[in-house]
Amino acid sequence: MAITDKIYIKNHRQIASQLETSFPKSAFSGATLDILFQGQGLANLDEATQDRVLDFAEDFLDCDCQSNPHCGCPERKFIGYLLELREDGLGPDAIVDILGEEYMLYAYSGDILSFLDSSIRTLEAAERLADVENHDDKAKQLRDVRENLAR
Ligand SMILES: [Zn+2]
Secondary structure (H helix, E strand, O other): OOHHHHOEEOOHHHHHHHHOOOOOOEOOOHHHHHHHHOOOHHHHOOHHHHHHHHHHHHHHOOOOOOOOOOOOHHHHHHHHHHHHHHHOOOOHHHHHHHHHHHHOEEOOHHHHHHHHHHHHHHHHHHHHHHHHOOOHHHHHHHHHHHHHHHO
């Protein structure tokens, strides 16, 4: 399962009752993207929640793809965002805190940790491949990214 399948809406029950409809707890589930982030019910949410929902939509659902928001861009952008937080030196617990503050989302820090570990392993594999094929610049570039993440 991708990490984006393990990102949840904080205060889910409260938000569902404000919207007077139900939607899945998972932030990137198709129905949540439609109902919460692209839906007409925004005005029914309290102001703090509205702000977070709008921020999320602006930051991750802003592509022009025809199938937006079901095009895969939101998930890709979100993964990039998680990796940036890690590069900024944040650990899994701090990342979980930021998700709550900025977007009213939550995740388990163990899930974030294994996501970061597997990202590092993916980079290592790519690095080895670049080494084998003598793409020295590419290998160095991958190694720099990985070392930033692994710090
Ligand atoms: Zn897109």
